[in-house]
Amino acid sequence: MTGVFTFLRSGGIVVRMNDLKTKTTMNEKMDSTMDKKMDSKMDRRTFLGSTVAAGGALLASTALSYGKILGANDRISLGHIGIGSRGGDLEFIAGKLKDSHRVEMTTVCDLWKVNREKAAAGATKVYGRAPRALQHLEDVLALDDVDAVLISTPEHAHSPILKMAVDAGKDAYVEKPMGNVLAEAKAARDAVRKNKRIVQVGTQHRSEPYPRAAHDLVQTGVLGDVSKVEVEWNYHGPRWRGRSEVKQIREEDTDWRKWLMNKPYRPFDPQLYFEFRLYREFSSGIPDQWMSHGIDQVNWFMEDSFPRSAVAHGGVFAWHDGRENADTFEALFEYPKGFLVRYATSFGNDAPSFSRFMGKKATLFNIGGEGSPRYQLVEEKGNHEDDSDVDKQRASRYVTLPGETKLPPMGIDDLSLGHMANWFECLRSRQQPHCTVDDGFAHSVACMMATEAYWSGRKVYWDAKNEAIVDSAPA
Numbered sequence: 001m002t003g004v005f006t007f008l009r010s011g012g013i014v015v016r017m018n019d020l021k022t023k024t025t026m027n028e029k030m031d032s033t034m035d036k037k038m039d040s041k042m043d044r045r046t047f048l049g050s051t052v053a054a055g056g057a058l059l060a061s062t063a064l065s066y067g068k069i070l071g072a073n074d075r076i077s078l079g080h081i082g083i084g085s086r087g088g089d090l091e092f093i094a095g096k097l098k099d100s101h102r103v104e105m106t107t108v109c110d111l112w113k114v115n116r117e118k119a120a121a122g123a124t125k126v127y128g129r130a131p132r133a134l135q136h137l138e139d140v141l142a143l144d145d146v147d148a149v150l151i152s153t154p155e156h157a158h159s160p161i162l163k164m165a166v167d168a169g170k171d172a173y174v175e176k177p178m179g180n181v182l183a184e185a186k187a188a189r190d191a192v193r194k195n196k197r198i199v200q201v202g203t204q205h206r207s208e209p210y211p212r213a214a215h216d217l218v219q220t221g222v223l224g225d226v227s228k229v230e231v232e233w234n235y236h237g238p239r240w241r242g243r244s245e246v247k248q249i250r251e252e253d254t255d256w257r258k259w260l261m262n263k264p265y266r267p268f269d270p271q272l273y274f275e276f277r278l279y280r281e282f283s284s285g286i287p288d289q290w291m292s293h294g295i296d297q298v299n300w301f302m303e304d305s306f307p308r309s310a311v312a313h314g315g316v317f318a319w320h321d322g323r324e325n326a327d328t329f330e331a332l333f334e335y336p337k338g339f340l341v342r343y344a345t346s347f348g349n350d351a352p353s354f355s356r357f358m359g360k361k362a363t364l365f366n367i368g369g370e371g372s373p374r375y376q377l378v379e380e381k382g383n384h385e386d387d388s389d390v391d392k393q394r395a396s397r398y399v400t401l402p403g404e405t406k407l408p409p410m411g412i413d414d415l416s417l418g419h420m421a422n423w424f425e426c427l428r429s430r431q432q433p434h435c436t437v438d439d440g441f442a443h444s445v446a447c448m449m450a451t452e453a454y455w456s457g458r459k460v461y462w463d464a465k466n467e468a469i470v471d472s473a474p475a
Ligand SMILES: NC(=O)c1ccc[n+]([C@@H]2O[C@H](COP(=O)([O-])OP(=O)(O)OC[C@H]3O[C@@H](n4cnc5c(N)ncnc54)[C@H](O)[C@@H]3O)[C@@H](O)[C@H]2O)c1
Pocket: 027, 028, 029, 081, 082, 083, 084, 085, 086, 087, 109, 110, 111, 112, 115, 135, 136, 137, 152, 153, 154, 155, 157, 175, 176, 177, 202, 203, 204, 258, 259, 261, 273, 274, 288, 289, 414
């Protein structure tokens, strides 16, 4: 289980190992992919009383007051808002945990009839009875019997919906990035704190065993002083273009104005609806989608939250298909603890993805793209100038789990259960989950800084005191 890294002058790495043919699974697969309206005002008792599955386990039906700590026997009643591609994943994950964590999806909500009906049919199969299926999230939030909501709408709506949900007394699992408009993200974060809600932000790798083991290893100080972190995740293809739903959706089957959320009105645009990641006003693209995961991991491993400054560059160089957001993107951050972070993604070439934490004593490599479980620690010993063969003297080992003898895989799908399970546990214990709203706010700030730097062409700074992105270094 040892491998030898050859460092190229170009800064890339070649990994000589027999088994590195495994294809990295990059996440956010675009393809992973009832209007039987019940009375949205129906209370918990009526809902449960009218639909308890015959012969099924008797479900606790006491109405929950939201200040209350859920007991081990209370069933957690969930509502799910925005159930498209990622929403389908979350629906699957919650369903897998329904017995172990005593949860039930009692309400599904999507503006689009097709996804709403699909989600309701799915939940009926999993839970043995039909959930309420509602078009508008306001009707979900008005339901006293819904304890907590999952939010998997497009990212321009994450913070606004999170704020509405916690103001309505709901706990929430919100997809990443937690927000992409600074004032909205702040307002949501403040509302979570004020209402003392339990919020998990959807960077699920924080709850997976290998990143957790690697995180703990870094905390031992094994790397020595870290001066640089690099994250490079590539993919070959016109990412985020070509969603099949674009041809399927009709305006009369959704509520376009509601979809726009806080954005100015414009005529119905099915491409914007499902390919929102390509359009600047709704998403930053690579930062919101991928860098949010990458920078969240850097923040977590390095125990530093907000970059001091950021620059960014890139453009549409590979896919001239009308996209506004870059398909080739690179950002550099300086962090207050004193290290540089480089994040880079190319959609025009699938050269091997990696991350590396570069310390004076050792380098921690994460071999593969987002969420890859394969971590290798390589000793730092001397330098190439004094000894061109120095690599041979660098001891290395993989980060493995107790009792494991195989090399960890180089990819993971988006369906790991740990993050949702951790949130469910925290709903009962009222402890903070693995990715708190403050962590989500921090990764969102880094994404917004990179985006601002990219579009303005300027270096930007984080003014921590005033929580603002500014053009010159704060005093
Ligand atoms: N954690 C991960 O690994 C991961 C993976 C993929 C996507 N994501 C995140 O998931 C989010 C959603 O991506 P997607 O590909 O599933 O999008 P999608 O377009 O497939 O699904 C979004 C759904 O939300 C519905 N919707 C939009 N606004 C709504 C509103 N106000 N009320 C109710 N329903 C509403 C839409 O009708 C649609 O069905 C993205 O922000 C992305 O960052 C996270």
